[in-house]
Amino acid sequence: MAYNELVSVTIVTYNSGRFIKRCLESVLEQKYPNLEVIVVDNASTDGTVDILEQFADRCQVFYNNENIGFAAAQNQAIGLSSGEWVLTLNPDVLLLKNFIKELAEAGQVDPKVGTVCGKLLTIRASFDLPDKQLVDSTGIYFTPMLRHLDRGSQEVDNGHYLNHEYVFGATAAAALYRRQMIDDVAIQNEFFDPDFFVYREDADVAWRAQLMGWRCIYTPDARGYHVRNVLPGNRRALPPEINMHSVKNRFLMRIKNMTPDLYRRNWLSITTRDLIVFSACILRERSSLKAFWYMAKNWKRVVAKRREIMNRRRAKDDYIASWFSYQPVSRPAPRPTARTLARARASRS
DSSP, rough: OOOOOEEEEHHHSOOOOHHHHHHHHHHHHHHHHHEEEEEEOOOOOSHHHHHHHHTTTTSSEOOOOSSSOHHHHHHHHHHHHSSSEEEOOTTTTOTTTHHHHHHHTTTOOOTTEEEEEEEEEEEETTTTSSSBBEEEOEEEOOOTTEEEEEETTTBBOOOOOOOOOOSSSSOEEEEEEEEHHHHHHHHTTBBSSSOSSSSSSHHHHHHHHHTTEEEEEEEEEEEEEEEEEGGGGGGGGHHHHHHHHHHHHHHHHHHHHHOOHHHHHHHHHHHHHHHHHHHHHHHGGGGGGHHHHHHHHHHHHHHHHHHHHHHHHHHHHHHHHTTTOSSOEEEEEHHHHHHHHHHHHHHOO
């Protein structure tokens, strides 16, 4: 089977010299025939630029004068792209050769599928496989505490997650987004929220997309590898700036997307987690207190975004609440077939 809508691969680099060469090589070796590759560099200083120059004849490369953050730079790359689908890709991801083909075909099973994700496995920073293969992500899910986690993260890959399923959302490390959905859910003409700068912007998009009636599908046939640096258990090893954005973005995401019904159902879990986060900021991670100042300073803008999201919300309360669980929630999804792809081609002609 083949489905040949144009797919734009958008990559943001920032001091990504360790990874970007092999990442781009894996993209350019894809068996999917209709690709464009757009790279935006956020003022790297580690030699990334020298590596990108080697790909200038095969990719569109743009250089920013400063680090504007992952979210804003991805918006920039998406704005420069022209594909019917956009694959956001981290530079520390390595794709197997059928990855984009399988994602693109899975996206045709349902016109309300706005996001497609595959099976990411862990890999060392050297791009060597670990002795024991672990799952990195098969989609993201939310708990009643409003934590978002990667489905299957750090589980031994023993042949599970083999079914096509609807999941809540996808990690932007390797997520395929339908252009129609990008345009539909954008707020103030921005798909990823630049207020997030870095981290959690993909969960924010997933939540907003669900509110606006879009679905995310997982296909086990698309496989890749990801170097994961940010995990729930290694917070103390991360730079203070990253931790501050993590705190800030947790509350930004909730202010924008949480409905009164969802809060009513989960208020005890949410409040408990909030007290834990706030206490940790006061007692152990005071550099993250800047997150609360940021929210106070930008309150009007954030509330304006919330107002627009709520005005455009299509999903019912029961449906949204059904996704928030301490165990990952998924629902059966159809596999792409020759008939599915033929119907999709006919709809374009």
